[in-house]
Amino acid sequence: MWWCSCRWCSGCSRSRWSCSRDQIAGALAARFAEDVTARVVSVDGTPTVVVTVRASVPALGLGGPGVDLEVDGHAVQELQP
Numbered sequence: 001m002w003w004c005s006c007r008w009c010s011g012c013s014r015s016r017w018s019c020s021r022d023q024i025a026g027a028l029a030a031r032f033a034e035d036v037t038a039r040v041v042s043v044d045g046t047p048t049v050v051v052t053v054r055a056s057v058p059a060l061g062l063g064g065p066g067v068d069l070e071v072d073g074h075a076v077q078e079l080q081p
Contacts, residue, residue, distance in 0.1 A: 033053070036054075038052070049075050050073070051073045053073075
C-alpha cells in the first residue's frame, strides 16, 4: 500500500483512493465516488499511480437515464522519504 502525497494532505496516512473519493464527493456528490480504485503501474520504468473512477451520470443534466462513465487519472508515484 502507498500513502497519499497529494497537495491537499501532504503525506497523511489515508489511502490514495480515499483522498480521491473525498475530493469527488466534495466537488460533485458522494454517489459519484462509490467506485474508485487505484493501482501502481510502470510507465517507461517509472512507478505511476492510476486512479480509476467509474460512475453512472445523468445524460440530460439532472434527470433522465444514466450513462456509464469511466475515467483514469495518472500521476508519477511520489515516494515518502
